[in-house]
Structure formats: structure tokens, C-alpha cells
Amino acid sequence: xxxxxxxxxxxxxxxxxxxxxxxxxxxxxxxxxxxxxxxxxxxxxxxxxxxxxxxxxxxxxxxxxxxxxxxxxxxxxxxxxxxxxxxxxxxxxxxxxxxxxxxxxxxxxxxxxxxxxxxxxxxxxxxxxxxxxxxxxxxxxxxxxxxxxxxxxxxxxxxxxxxxxxxxxxxxxxxxxxxxxxxxxxxxxxxxxxxxxxxxxxxxxxxxxxxxxxxxxxxxxxxxxxxxxxxxxxxxxxxxxxxxxxxxxxxxxxxxxxxxxxxxxxxxxxxxxxxxxxxxxxxxxxxxxxxxxxxxxxxxxxxxxxx
Amino acid sequence: xxxxxxxxxxxxxxxxxxxxxxxxxxxxxxxxxxxxxxxxxxxxxxxxxxxxxxxxxxxxxxxxxxxxxxxxxxxxxxxxxxxxxxxxxxxxxxxxxxxxxxxxxxxxxxxxxxxxxxxxxxxxxxxxxxxxxxxxxxxxxxxxxxxxxxxxxxxxxxxxxxxxxxxxxxxxxxxxxxxxxxxxxxxxxxxxxxxxxxxxxxxxxxxxxxxxxxxxxxxxxxxxxxxxxxxxxxxxxxxxxxxxxxxxxxxxxxxxxxxxxxxxxxxxxxxxxxxxxxxxxxxxxxxxxxxxxxxxxxxxxxxxxxx
Numbered sequence: 190x191x192x193x194x195x196x197x198x199x200x201x202x203x204x205x206x207x208x209x210x211x212x213x214x215x216x217x218x219x220x221x222x223x224x225x226x227x228x229x230x231x232x233x234x235x236x237x238x239x240x241x242x243x244x245x246x247x248x249x250x251x252x253x254x255x256x257x258x259x260x261x262x263x264x265x266x267x268x269x270x271x272x273x274x275x276x277x278x279x280x281x282x283x284x285x286x287x288x289x290x291x292x293x294x295x296x297x298x299x300x301x302x303x304x305x306x307x308x309x310x311x312x313x314x315x316x317x318x319x320x321x322x323x324x325x326x327x328x329x330x331x332x333x334x335x336x337x338x339x340x341x342x343x344x345x346x347x348x349x350x351x352x353x354x355x356x357x358x359x360x361x362x363x364x365x366x367x368x369x370x371x372x373x374x375x376x377x378x379x380x381x382x383x384x385x386x387x388x389x390x391x392x393x394x395x396x397x398x399x400x401x402x403x404x405x406x407x408x409x410x411x412x413x414x415x416x417x418x419x420x421x422x423x424x425x426x427x428x429x430x431x432x433x434x435x436x437x438x439x440x441x442x443x444x445x446x447x448x449x450x451x452x453x454x455x456x457x458x459x460x461x462x463x464x465x466x467x468x469x470x471x472x473x474x475x476x477x478x479x480x481x482x483x484x485x486x487x488x489x490x491x492x493x494x495x496x
Numbered sequence: 497x498x499x500x501x502x503x504x505x506x507x508x509x510x511x512x513x514x515x516x517x518x519x520x521x522x523x524x525x526x527x528x529x530x531x532x533x534x535x536x537x538x539x540x541x542x543x544x545x546x547x548x549x550x551x552x553x554x555x556x557x558x559x560x561x562x563x564x565x566x567x568x569x570x571x572x573x574x575x576x577x578x579x580x581x582x583x584x585x586x587x588x589x590x591x592x593x594x595x596x597x598x599x600x601x602x603x604x605x606x607x608x609x610x611x612x613x614x615x616x617x618x619x620x621x622x623x624x625x626x627x628x629x630x631x632x633x634x635x636x637x638x639x640x641x642x643x644x645x646x647x648x649x650x651x652x653x654x655x656x657x658x659x660x661x662x663x664x665x666x667x668x669x670x671x672x673x674x675x676x677x678x679x680x681x682x683x684x685x686x687x688x689x690x691x692x693x694x695x696x697x698x699x700x701x702x703x704x705x706x707x708x709x710x711x712x713x714x715x716x717x718x719x720x721x722x723x724x725x726x727x728x729x730x731x732x733x734x735x736x737x738x739x740x741x742x743x744x745x746x747x748x749x750x751x752x753x754x755x756x757x758x759x760x761x762x763x764x765x766x767x768x769x770x771x772x773x774x775x776x777x778x779x780x781x782x783x784x785x786x787x788x789x790x791x792x793x794x795x796x797x798x799x800x801x802x803x
Contacts, residue, residue, distance in 0.1 A: 210699040342703040343696070348718065350706045381688040387724065389650070391698035392517040396649040398702045399657045402709040411655065417694065 193300035194223040197292035197493040198336070199278055199486075200285035201360060202328040202448045205413030206393035212328035213338040214489040215360055218284065219277050221496060222253050222293035224301045227269040232258045239276030252318040256291035259314030260298040264306070270298055281368030283448035288329030291318035295334060296493035308334050308492065313347055323371040329448060336492030338401060354488045355404035359459045361441065363432065363469040364452040365481040369425055374449035377421045386416045410442025410456055419446055426451045428477025435472035439465040500607035501530040504599035504800040505643070506585055506793075507592035508667060509635040509755045512720030513700035519635035520645040521796040522667055525591065526584050528803060529560050529600035531608045534576040539564045546583030559625040563598035566621035567605040571613070577605055588675030590755035595636030598625035602641060603800035615641050615799065619654055630678040636755060643799030645708060661795045662711035666766045668748065670739065670776040671759040672788040676732055681756035684728045693723045717749025717763055726753055733758045735784025742779035746772040 198219040202212035227233065232254045234246050248254035253274050261270065272294060278286040295311050315330030331339040331349050338352040393412045400409035423429040426446070432453055436444035441455035457465045466483035473481040505526040509519035534540065539561045541553050555561035560581050568577065579601060585593040602618050622637030638646040638656050645659040700719045707716035730736040733753070739760055743751035748762035764772045773790035780788040 206698065207702070208698075209695045210702065340699065340702045340706060342699050342715075342719065348703075350703050350715065352706060379691060381690055382694055383688055384686060384724070387689055387694045387697065388516045390694065391513065391515075391701045392647065392649050394698045395514070395517065395647045395701040395705045396655075396657050398705040399647060399659060399709070402706070408649075408657065412649065417691070 190301060190303065192223055192225045193297045194221060194496050195293045195296035195300060195493055196221045196496045197289045197296065197333045198489040200288055200329045200332045201454050202285055203418060203446065205397055205443065205445045206390040206415045207328065207397065208418045209326040210328055210341045211338070211394065211397065212332040213354065214332040214336045214492055215362070215486040216489045217486050218484065220286070220289040220293050221275040221277065222290060222297045223273040224257065224270045224294065224297035226301060227271050229269050230267060231269040232261070233269070233271050235271045235273045237274045237276065240280060243280060250321070252287040252322050253290040253294035255321050256314045256318035257294040257298050259317045260295045260311055263311055263314055264299070264302055264304050266302050270301065279364065281370050282364050283369065283446065283450045283452040284362070284364070285329035285333055285448055287322050288315065288319060288333045291315045291330050292333035292493045300495055309349070312349070316344065316347060324375060332492065334493050336490045337488060340398065352398060352401045354401055355406065357406070357459060358488050359457065359462055360486050361436070361455040361457060361462050361466045361469065362447060362452055362484040362486060363466060363473065363481050365426070365473050365477060365479040367451060367479060369449060369451040371449040374422055374425060377425065378418065379421060382417055389416050406442050406456065406458070413443030413445045413456065415445055422446055422450055426453070426477070427479060428473050429453070431476035432469050432472040435468040436465050439468035441465045497608060497610065499530055499532040500604045501528060501803050502600045502603035502607060502800055503528045503803045504596045504603065504640045505796040507595055507636045507639045508761050509592055510725060510753065512704055512750065512752045513697040513722045514635065514704065515722070515725045516633040517635055517648045518645070518701065518704065519639040520661065521639040521643050521799055522669070522793040523796040524791065524793050527593070527596040527600050528582040528584065529597060529604045530580040531564065531577045531601065531604035533608060534578050536576050537574060538576040539568070540576070540578050542578045542580045544581045544583065547587065550587060557628070559594040559629050560597040560601035562628050563621045563625035564601040564605050566624045567602045567618055570618055570621055571606070571609055571611045573609050577608065586671065588677050589671050590676065590753065590757045590759040591669070591671070592636035592640055592755055594629050595622065595626060595640045598622045598637050599640035599800045603802070607802055616656070619656070623651065623654060631682060639799065641800050643797045644795060647705065659705060659708045661708055662713065664713070664766060665795050666764065666769055667793050668743070668762040668764060668769050668773045668776065669754060669759055669791040669793060670773060670780065670788050672733070672780050672784060672786040674758060674786060676756060676758040678756040681729055681732060684732065685725065686728060689724055696723050713749050713763065713765070720750030720752045720763065722752055729753055729757055733760070733784070734786060735780050736760070738783035739776050739779040742775040743772050746775035748772045
């Protein structure tokens with residue numbers, strides 16, 4: 190095989206109270222990466238489409254290239270690869286764009302060299318890529334690579350827990366038409382927090398995990414409450430409070446920020462999702478003065494895959 | 497019925513990273529409360545045994561009496577009760593002594609008046625009792641009343657999640673021979689914590705819940721790590737670091753402080769528990785210069801019950 194192509198899905202990270210630790214892969218949206226063998230060692234970027242020319246072509250600064258280089262190293266492959274990246278995800282939208290490219294690159298390189306280690310063994314390559322561009326967190330790249338919902342118990346050494354997801358779990362994603370760079374969203378975070386806020390958020394993380402195991406959607410909605418990160422980031426998203434309120438008023442079990450934002454996600458009964466999406470979109474328009482796109486998506490249980 | 501008697505078990509609260517939110521009831525140890533009808537309204541304490549005369553006889557300051565009064569109110573009973581409290585649990589040991597008395601009182605009063613509301617409906621009576629003596633937390637009294645493992649998602653309004661426990665789950669409790677009043681153990685807690693410590697602990701709470709659902713004892717052991725409360729309280733327990741290390745060296749999956757301490761608990765394979773207990777006891781003697789008692793206990797799935 191001289192070339193291999195892989196797709197990896199969008200992810201909702203920072204799931205409710207799960208800042209830097211809880212993420213889930215969702216269907217339908219994602220990035221593709223094609224890896225081609227190269228005689229010389231190292232990784233080069235051949236082409237990128239769908240980014241409006243804005244992603245770095247420098248392999249030291251591009252997440253797909255960093256992930257590919259780490260994957261080659263972990264696989265013990267001396268050859269190099271050339272990458273072609275086809276972005277399906279918008280940048281800076283809170284849908285795990287950099288992680289999707291990294292996960293697709295990891296999988297394309299793995300396919301190219303016929304290697305079949307468990308995906309989890311290559312996850313550190315994804316974490317290295319994320320660390321280079323948006324901080325030391327694996328809650329996007331772990332579900333992008335592995336699929337489903339993932340709890341990152343610890344980054345170093347990586348210790349992840351794959352969580353079950355109820356079959357009926359459906360997300361409404363509403364992406365307003367502006368970018369929120371992850372570094373800006375990180376800059377507003379408090380360095381220290383009251384112990385009581387920790388207790389509230391950690392209890393919600395526990396409840397969220399229980400809700401996923403038990404398939405208790407109402408509990409899942411209550412457990413999405415976040416008293417640490419959401420209040421800090423809400424001011425960066427015009428209309429946030431009204432959009433969240435509109436989601437709940439339309440019957441969503443819960444609503445919070447996807448990743449670093451500005452995409453908001455709601456969890457709702459499948460039959461209500463269209464209505465919830467419309468209500469959120471309208472609230473973004475009326476209160477945030479911003480147009481938005483709605484996607485209704487199920488969980489992607491597969492993660493990175495050949496295409 | 498003119499009198500009713502109930503038992504409620506000891507509990508391990510603050511389970512690992514689960515400060516103020518995660519607790520589990522354990523077999524074998526506990527308190528008994530006998531409630532007798534009284535014509536006059538209100539609650540009086542008739543007798544207390546097993547406390548060395550140290551618990552308050554004033555019904556306004558005694559957890560069993562406060563819980564009984566709240567239970568009468570919640571049941572809409574105009575009559576009063578006289579309580580006899582038989583303490584099986586040592587005071588200030590970190591085994592949920594006040595919660596066991598409160599839970600037993602709630603159940604005795606319920607039995608006395610032939611009421612059969614779900615136990616959960618009376619849990620606020622237990623929380624009120626705890627709040628009066630040791631702070632606003634339900635992670636002892638919820639499992640003492642309900643049995644099993646309980647996650648307290650929120651105190652007000654109370655929102656609890658009952659968690660499954662693996663059949664093989666066995667705890668080694670090692671109680672050194674000194675008291676650590678809960679108020680002293682609370683006084684050393686930090687008011688604010690670094691965001692990174694929150695992420696680490698909350699991820700461990702999520703992992704602990706996943707481990708209980710999945711019956712993954714090794715994960716449960718790793719998830720007992722606590723970077724917030726344990727480091728603050730460890731200096732109050734002479735020999736703590738060595739006892740914890742001894743538990744792990746003897747094969748325990750994990751070891752942490754039970755409740756506010758000074759009891760330490762370890763989780764280990766049932767076949768190893770005796771060895772783990774002996775190792776912990778020896779470390780308390782050699783490094784903490786304190787004798788201790790070992791109890792090897794399974795989960796109490798029942799909670800408060802008639803005797």
C-alpha cells in the first residue's frame with residue numbers, strides 16, 4: 190500500500206462538568222487525512238483543503254503532522270509520510286477540529302504501514318498533537334480516535350476509561366458563525382476555584398458517568414451542570430444564557446458548551462431535537478445577533494476509520 | 497406498636513476523591529436506636545449507651561434526636577418519641593458514627609408509626625442532623641439509611657444516585673486508637689484549590705463510578721487517588737503515608753482516609769485482606785506509634801433496618 194486514507198469524527202469535549210476529562214465522538218462531521226509513503230524520514234504536508242488556507246503547513250505546528258510523526262515513532266517505522274488533510278470541521282468551533290485531524294492522521298499512518306496495534310496504544314500521539322496546539326488534554330482526541338464516550342482519568346501516564354452510551358443518546362449541536370480560539374477560551378479560566386465548586390462539579394462528573402451506564406437521560410441532563418468553566422466562558426458567547434434557556438424550554442434535558450465553544454450542545458429526546466435546535470438557533474439570532482448552524486447527531490461508536 | 501428498634505451501619509464517606517459526595521455502607525458495625533411513643537410532642541433522649549457519657553443529651557444537639565424530630569415533621573406525626581441510643585461505633589473515628597445514629601433514628605421512628613414512605617423521602621431528615629453537628633454533607637447518612645454506595649449529586653434540593661457495588665468489593669478498615677473530631681479535620685481543608693487539582697479529582701470521581709459499574713477493581717484502586725483532601729488531612733494522622741504504602745505493598749488496590757479520619761480504608765481482593773490489615777496495623781504501630789483495630793468488611797446493601 191502506498192497511500193491510506195482515514196476519517197475521524199467531531200467530538201464534544203469538556204462534556205458539561207467534565208472539563209479536560211470527558212468527551213464523546215459524534216456522527217456525520219469530521220476530517221479526513223491521506224498518508225502517502227515517502228522514502229525520506231519525517232512528515233511533510235502535501236496539501237490541506239477546507240481550511241481557507243489558515244492551518245499551518247509547518248509539520249512542527251500542524252496537529253495532523255505532529256500526530257503522524259509520533260505515530261511513526263511509536264510504530265518504529267523509519268520511513269516518512271506525506272499528508273493530505275481534508276478538513277470537514279470548522280476551525281475554532283468547539284467540535285474538536287484539531288483532534289479529528291490528529292486522530293485521522295494516526296489512523297491513516299497505522300493503515301499505511303499495515304500495523305495493527307490497539308488504537309489505545311497510539312493515543313499518546315494524539316495527546317502530543319493536542320498539547321502542541323491547544324493544551325495538555327485528551328478529551329477530544331481520545332473519543333476522536335476510539336469512538337464513543339471516553340473519560341480521561343489521567344494524562345501522564347495516560348489512563349482512559351471507555352464509557353457506554355445509551356442507544357438513544359442524541360445531541361443537538363448549534364454552531365454560531367464566529368470562531369473562538371481555544372487559547373482565548375483557556376485564558377478566561379480561573380487558576381484557583383472554591384472547594385465548594387469543585388465538590389459540585391466533581392459530583393456532576395460522577396452523576397454523568399452513572400447516567401451513561403444507567404441510560405438515565407434526565408439524570409444526564411441534570412449532571413451537565415458546570416459551575417466552574419461554563420460561567421467563565423459564557424461571556425465569550427453572545428446570547429449564551431438565552432440559548433441555554435431556550436434549549437431547556439424546548440424540552441432538552443441539558444445544554445452546555447461543546448469543547449472550548451462557541452458551539453453549544455443540547456441533549457434531548459430524539460423526537461424533540463429538531464424543535465430544540467430551532468429554538469436554540471432562534472435565540473442565537475435574537476439575543477446573540479449571530480446566525481448559526483444546527484446539526485442533530487448520534488454518538489459515533491467507531492472513531493477513526495479507513496475510508 | 498409502642499416501641500421500635502432499628503440498626504444502621506457504619507459508612508465510609510469521602511470515598512477517595514469523593515469528598516462530601518461519595519459514601520458506602522459497610523457490614524458488621526453500626527448503631528441502634530429504639531424509639532418509644534410519647535403523648536407529648538417533641539423528642540427526648542431517654543438513654544445513651546456506648547458513648548462513655550460524651551454525646552449530648554440535649555435533643556437540639558444530638559443527631560439522632562434531630563433526625564427523629566425531622567422525621568416526625570416529614571411524616572406529619574403530631575406525637576413525640578423518646579429515644580434510646582446504643583452506640584456500636586466509636587466517636588470521631590471516620591466511620592460515620594453520627595450518621596448511623598441519625599439513620600437508625602429515622603428508621604425507628606418510621607417503623608414506630610407504621611409509615612412506609614420510601615427511605616429516600618426521609619433522607620433530608622438525616623442531612624439536617626448531619627448539618628447540625630458536622631457540616632452540610634449527606635455522603636455518610638445517605639448510605640447509612642439506604643445501604644450500598646451512594647453519590648450525592650447535590651445537597652439542596654437533595655439529588656442522590658445509588659451506585660452498584662461489585663459483589664467482591666471488600667474493605668479493610670484500620671482504626672487507630674485516637675479521635676479526630678470532624679471539625680478539626682474540616683479546619684485544615686483549603687478554601688480554594690488549583691483548577692488542575694479539581695480536574696484530577698473530578699476525573700477520579702468519574703473513574704470510581706465507572707469502576708463500580710464495571711466491577712473493575714484495579715481501576716477502582718487507581719481512582720481512589722485524592723489530590724485535594726487527603727494531602728490536607730494526612731498530617732493529622734500519624735504514620736499516614738507509611739500505612740498507605742504498607743497497604744499497597746501488601747497488595748491493596750488502593751487506600752485512603754475513611755470520612756474525616758483517622759480510620760484508613762483499603763480495597764483489596766478478599767483473599768488478601770487479612771494480610772493488608774496486618775501490614776497497615778503494623779505500620780500504624782511502627783510509624784504512627786499508635787495501636788489500631790482492623791475490621792474486614794463487605795458492603796452493607798440494606799442500610800437502616802428493623803432489629
